[in-house]
Amino acid sequence: MENLAIEYENLDQKVYQLVKGMIENRQLLPGKKIPQEKLAKEMGISRTPLIAALKFLEHEKLVEAKPRRGYYVRLFSIEEMVSIFEIREVLEGLSARRAAKVITKDEARQLQTIFQPYLSVDDITDYQAYSRADRQFHMLIADIASREFLTSILQTFNIISLAYQYPTREGLIRHPNETIHDHLKIADAICNHDSETAEKLMREHLRSAISELTKTM
């Protein structure tokens, strides 16, 4: 009677992923209007599933709906960025704590790998690559934590994505030469199952971004 259910799917999620990707790699720029007809044509679909995807993104605050005027890629003020990082502080602190409790050997290897390429470099200049690594790092920790969370509630907040909309240096607030140390220490704490330290370090890491931001206000 109940389903060993074949799971079907609809276009919503695929289109959502695509558009989100376009925002993340700056094919769609903050502040710019999203051309519905054009985009839909490019993807070979009608406006209906595109609008569905935009609704998701609107809810994630990655996109803004201006009624009768269309959808725009969200552009954050410094003040809003501070809010985003305050929320990240507590949420990713929780992620780090939980990740430390449930991480597997394999995931630990993955986590350690991300910043491997930068260990021997003493001045990091490729911001784009480092920004990608940074995001990957924070996302992976959220993913690991979310496995045991059973729901993937944490990622749906998507607060991490918002953070990279900062207008300079590929969304990086502090210089890679500084943050690389934070990242390595956090990774160590998580891999050593030291949940208390992991939470503490992650919070401090994000708090540093906040002080940096408030300086520019």
Place this chain on the structure above:
Amino acid sequence: MENLAIEYENLDQKVYQLVKGMIENRQLLPGKKIPQEKLAKEMGISRTPLIAALKFLEHEKLVEAKPRRGYYVRLFSIEEMVSIFEIREVLEGLSARRAAKVITKDEARQLQTIFQPYLSVDDITDYQAYSRADRQFHMLIADIASREFLTSILQTFNIISLAYQYPTREGLIRHPNETIHDHLKIADAICNHDSETAEKLMREHLRSAISELTKTM
């Protein structure tokens, strides 16, 4: 050139509020399918804006889309409830801290008013009314905090709403006779601008719900 813009609006948000309300007052029950045609007719609109609203609710996890099968009101397992409360712990802790910093005289009065009716009662039996007060209390704190957050990022998570989907006693996990004291102390701390204590008490309050929940697992 730029707008002192008249702000227009569309049906999405109104329909969203309506459907959300129906879920909150249990006119639509957890696990039950949402009858689109019927609902749309009742509201005097087409399915288009209703579906838009359901997409929002899906993203908030208040509703679940089963492709080719429709939308269902979300039913949470105990494990998922624990996750929800872990997230509430850190997020509402942050809210309480910020609220304590920015609360006005007027808002303080409002906050103190919510549990006024229960001060003289020594056995609270109207769970429905108390549940409403409880939600109002947590929401108000989030609102106050969000004013200074500039974006209303915090409420959009809507994690608070999820919490009341718990299947017994109108979504209340601990008995009102116990929680009333927590609430009064939290309100006091916030009204006295004691942000540290406010955060600590709010966290403890939610942590108690978590232990209660884990007992039943």
Place this chain on the structure above:
DNA sequence: ATTATGAATTTTGAATACAAAATACATTTT
């Protein structure tokens, strides 16, 4: 030359349309 006006064009919000899939119901088979 800038600013204002207004028609022409494009875009939006929402209803409607419709094929494909799911569900409900009746009928037949075991």
Place this chain on the structure above:
DNA sequence: AAAATGTATTTTGTATTCAAAATTCATAAT
């Protein structure tokens, strides 16, 4: 009677349509 099958009905996902609103662009007025 229970299970399986087939048919009718309903519902879903997506495209299409269309009026109302916004934008663009050309022209006229200051």
